[in-house]
Amino acid sequence: MIKLVDIAEQLGLSRVTVSAVLNDRYKSLGISEATAKRVIKTAADMGYRRNEMAMSMKTGKSFLIGCMTGALGLEWGGRTLEGALLGLRDSVYSMKVESVHSEAENNSAIQRFIGARVSSIFACNVNPTLEEAARIKEQLSRYKILMVCNNCRQDLSHLQVDPDNFGGSLLAVRHLAELGHKHIAFISGDGRSNASLMRKEGFLGALGDCGLSLGPNFLERGNWDYTETEEAIERLMSSKKAPTAILCANDEMAVVAIRRLQHLGYSVPNDVSIIGFTNERLGQLANPALTTVAQPEVEIGKVAIQLLIEKIEAPESEKMVPESRVLPSTLIVRESTSRPPKASTRSRKRAS
Amino acid sequence: MIKLVDIAEQLGLSRVTVSAVLNDRYKSLGISEATAKRVIKTAADMGYRRNEMAMSMKTGKSFLIGCMTGALGLEWGGRTLEGALLGLRDSVYSMKVESVHSEAENNSAIQRFIGARVSSIFACNVNPTLEEAARIKEQLSRYKILMVCNNCRQDLSHLQVDPDNFGGSLLAVRHLAELGHKHIAFISGDGRSNASLMRKEGFLGALGDCGLSLGPNFLERGNWDYTETEEAIERLMSSKKAPTAILCANDEMAVVAIRRLQHLGYSVPNDVSIIGFTNERLGQLANPALTTVAQPEVEIGKVAIQLLIEKIEAPESEKMVPESRVLPSTLIVRESTSRPPKASTRSRKRAS
DNA sequence: CATCTAATCTATACAGTAAAGTATGTAAAA
DNA sequence: TTTTACATACTTTACTGTATAGATTAGATG
Numbered sequence: 001m002i003k004l005v006d007i008a009e010q011l012g013l014s015r016v017t018v019s020a021v022l023n024d025r026y027k028s029l030g031i032s033e034a035t036a037k038r039v040i041k042t043a044a045d046m047g048y049r050r051n052e053m054a055m056s057m058k059t060g061k062s063f064l065i066g067c068m069t070g071a072l073g074l075e076w077g078g079r080t081l082e083g084a085l086l087g088l089r090d091s092v093y094s095m096k097v098e099s100v101h102s103e104a105e106n107n108s109a110i111q112r113f114i115g116a117r118v119s120s121i122f123a124c125n126v127n128p129t130l131e132e133a134a135r136i137k138e139q140l141s142r143y144k145i146l147m148v149c150n151n152c153r154q155d156l157s158h159l160q161v162d163p164d165n166f167g168g169s170l171l172a173v174r175h176l177a178e179l180g181h182k183h184i185a186f187i188s189g190d191g192r193s194n195a196s197l198m199r200k201e202g203f204l205g206a207l208g209d210c211g212l213s214l215g216p217n218f219l220e221r222g223n224w225d226y227t228e229t230e231e232a233i234e235r236l237m238s239s240k241k242a243p244t245a246i247l248c249a250n251d252e253m254a255v256v257a258i259r260r261l262q263h264l265g266y267s268v269p270n271d272v273s274i275i276g277f278t279n280e281r282l283g284q285l286a287n288p289a290l291t292t293v294a295q296p297e298v299e300i301g302k303v304a305i306q307l308l309i310e311k312i313e314a315p316e317s318e319k320m321v322p323e324s325r326v327l328p329s330t331l332i333v334r335e336s337t338s339r340p341p342k343a344s345t346r347s348r349k350r351a352s
Numbered sequence: 353m354i355k356l357v358d359i360a361e362q363l364g365l366s367r368v369t370v371s372a373v374l375n376d377r378y379k380s381l382g383i384s385e386a387t388a389k390r391v392i393k394t395a396a397d398m399g400y401r402r403n404e405m406a407m408s409m410k411t412g413k414s415f416l417i418g419c420m421t422g423a424l425g426l427e428w429g430g431r432t433l434e435g436a437l438l439g440l441r442d443s444v445y446s447m448k449v450e451s452v453h454s455e456a457e458n459n460s461a462i463q464r465f466i467g468a469r470v471s472s473i474f475a476c477n478v479n480p481t482l483e484e485a486a487r488i489k490e491q492l493s494r495y496k497i498l499m500v501c502n503n504c505r506q507d508l509s510h511l512q513v514d515p516d517n518f519g520g521s522l523l524a525v526r527h528l529a530e531l532g533h534k535h536i537a538f539i540s541g542d543g544r545s546n547a548s549l550m551r552k553e554g555f556l557g558a559l560g561d562c563g564l565s566l567g568p569n570f571l572e573r574g575n576w577d578y579t580e581t582e583e584a585i586e587r588l589m590s591s592k593k594a595p596t597a598i599l600c601a602n603d604e605m606a607v608v609a610i611r612r613l614q615h616l617g618y619s620v621p622n623d624v625s626i627i628g629f630t631n632e633r634l635g636q637l638a639n640p641a642l643t644t645v646a647q648p649e650v651e652i653g654k655v656a657i658q659l660l661i662e663k664i665e666a667p668e669s670e671k672m673v674p675e676s677r678v679l680p681s682t683l684i685v686r687e688s689t690s691r692p693p694k695a696s697t698r699s700r701k702r703a704s
Numbered sequence: 705c706a707t708c709t710a711a712t713c714t715a716t717a718c719a720g721t722a723a724a725g726t727a728t729g730t731a732a733a734a
Numbered sequence: 735t736t737t738t739a740c741a742t743a744c745t746t747t748a749c750t751g752t753a754t755a756g757a758t759t760a761g762a763t764g
Binding site: 003004005015016019020023025050051053054055056057058059 | 750751752753754
């Protein structure tokens with residue numbers, strides 16, 4: 001691997017001269033244009049790339065961001081990471097990635113990041129408990145490493161970039177209310193998921209906003225799971241006063257819901273309207289195509305990294321000041337929502 | 353950030369002593385157990401983590417792998433990266449990731465990797481043209497950087513880990529042939545995609561294997577695109593001798609195919625059997641649930657990285673010897689395949 | 705001859721490691 | 735008794751590739 005001295009020797013100059021030229025500070029150093037040109041040409045010919053590590057050592061700055069990510073195998077997980085990588089573009093920063101699935105893995109990722117001297121960490125779709133988050137935060141502050149989270153509890157004092165889950169539910173419920181629905185149920189995901197929690201809160205808030213009340217047992221738990229979601233649907237539809245619309249905390253559960261409803265003999269959206277969350281391809285291709293709350297995952301990753309970079313480069317005093325950003329959700333109306341049936345025409349049919 | 357000298361000063365020792373203890377080479381250096389214990393304790397108390405960069409500088413080894421990845425927003429893309437990160441676990445290596453979408457981005461990613469002094473590169477779901485791959489290869493060999501690819505043309509002399517696309521098609525066609533199908537069509541993806549190409553080759557080979565012949569215009573192009581796939585379906589079904597089964601080069605096109613067929617009044621699988629490729633959630637949730645060829649994406653990422661690490665650590669002579677591994681595909685039979693209809697009962701119905 | 709300026713070099717630092725060196729004591733060999 | 739050898743428990747020096755402050759040289763100018 002060719003280095004500064006190699007170029008310097010080739011030209012009978014010192015490393016310093018070469019370094020100055022290649023970093024564009026040669027004018028202030030009084031190096032002649034002729035020399036500069038020779039240096040630049042030789043460097044290119046020899047295929048010189050400066051060693052970032054050596055530079056980091058010298059300057060004491062790492063230009064490295066650590067990203068610990070969960071949910072990589074899911075569309076929205078990949079999209080968030082993609083966004084983060086996009087946010088890095090054209091910056092001098094680069095990213096080390098570790099995938100994590102447990103508290104133990106979070107810890108070892110952080111240890112490795114510290115060893116790598118990252119300037120900051122993006123906890124991408126990691127869902128730590130409050131205690132864990134606090135512990136991580138304390139450890140990182142000891143090393144003065146910044147952290148930005150998405151999908152995290154709001155009450156933590158670190159950087160945060162989130163989709164507007166609350167507002168997303170509002171959009172969904174308002175859409176249903178405008179169609180005339182009065183009996184809307186909600187199927188939540190994993191109880192520890194902040195996204196699921198905020199979507200539920202948003203749902204409850206939105207009912208009030210629209211002057212609707214929550215039906216009995218209209219808050220079901222699907223736990224991001226097919227079977228549990230199907231059971232939730234069965235319970236909802238077997239109650240005396242069944243909902244005419246169901247908001248699901250993600251698209252997957254929404255599609256499972258549609259499938260189950262159809263299996264039970266209901267028509268979607270004629271008997272029951274369904275809305276999901278996070279606009280995945282499986283919703284787009286469902287039959288009927290799923291109405292869903294889209295969230296800007298790519299943008300979230302991008303903004304998270306940009307925020308991190310801003311903070312790194314901010315003056316020392318502002319560096320550790322927590323900041324949070326919320327990016328708007330949008331409603332994508334497709335085929336799974338329509339006006340509610342008239343009470344008389346609604347009936348439970350056997351599956352064919 | 354605390355460093356060796358800090359510990360050394362605290363204890364009145366030299367950096368070297370501390371370094372030796374913390375790297376478990378203190379016995380050969382003749383450092384007393386008592387000193388070793390003090391050092392270890394102090395290091396832990398002070399929260400010391402050794403600086404990987406400094407270590408790399410000194411040893412000349414980077415323990416860094418660069419990963420340029422495409423398709424991050426798709427399930428299989430995320431899974432491959434996830435696998436790669438899994439392959440890194442418990443090794444001293446770590447990974448820098450860049451997402452790429454074009455030749456220009458591939459190049460800039462490589463430039464950055466060279467600057468970071470990566471020991472090797474994983475081109476993860478990057479689909480370079482032959483010329484581009486050759487150029488990259490030449491450039492990397494200049495810096496003695498290893499590269500492993502998945503989803504690449506087979507005839508390149510670098511490391512390669514691939515799913516058995518060819519064999520996957522064979523499994524699919526054999527399954528259909530066993531069910532009694534004689535008229536099987538294929539819908540391919542992007543013509544430049546190696547995966548699509550190999551799946552088509554496998555399909556054609558498998559027809560011969562099963563004693564079947566290719567019907568007229570039974571090779572369609574869907575180009576990974578919804579509209580084009582729908583058009584391909586229309587063309588296939590409007591021909592005089594329509595296929596009774598269709599193998600699609602991915603699950604997405606397969607689900608679009610099902611949707612279109614149903615819209616045209618056909619029943620899947622009673623009128624037409626459908627098989628996809630790469631086992632995504634959207635196929636599992638389709639109605640009927642999709643029969644598909646699953647490929648071990650996670651395993652591919654894992655093996656790619658393991659191969660890379662093996663090579664890095666291999667003696668110089670074996671280092672640049674190309675090697676390729678192919679991991680088996682499996683057929684997941686669900687609801688979208690069944691016996692072909694008897695010729696008389698097959699008819700085209702209007703959509704309801 | 706002193707001063708100035710242009711062009712370049714020297715020395716040092718960054719955090720770690722490898723190899724060689726050092727001070728002291730002990731024990732066996734000459 | 736002196737020399738040699740060796741072990742103990744370390745330290746010093748040198749080096750990785752780069753950046754930066756300060757020194758140096760050559761030639762021109764006053």
